Amino acid sequence: MDVDGLKIELLQKIIACKDEAVLKKIEDLLQNIKIEVNEPNEEYEVEKHKSLLSEEQLKELERRSKAYESGEEKAIPWEEVKKDIEEKYGL
Incomplete structure (x- = not known):
C-alpha cells in the first residue's frame, strides 16, 4: 500500500x-x-506542537533563562550536581 x-x-x-x-x-x-x-x-x-508545560511554567523558564544569560544567576555543572546527589543520597 x-x-x-x-x-x-x-x-x-x-x-x-x-x-x-x-x-x-x-x-x-x-x-x-x-x-x-x-x-x-x-x-x-x-x-505543530502542544507544550507539555503550563503557561506559568513557561514564564518561569523564560525568567530563569534571562537571569542566566544576564549573569544574574549561575549554572551548576552537571558533574557537581551529580556528585552532590551521590553524596547526599548515597548513590
Whole structure:
C-alpha cells in the first residue's frame, strides 16, 4: 500500500472510531509531529506542537533563562550536581 492509500485508510478508521480514549491517544501521538504542506509552486513546513508545560511554567523558564544569560544567576555543572546527589543520597 502506498502512503496516500495508508492515509485514506487511517482517516476512514479515525472517522469510524467511537472510542474517545483511542482518539485521545491518536491526538497525543500526532501533537508533536512536523507537518509538511505542499501546494503548487509552494513548499514549506509547519511545525505543530502542544507544550507539555503550563503557561506559568513557561514564564518561569523564560525568567530563569534571562537571569542566566544576564549573569544574574549561575549554572551548576552537571558533574557537581551529580556528585552532590551521590553524596547526599548515597548513590
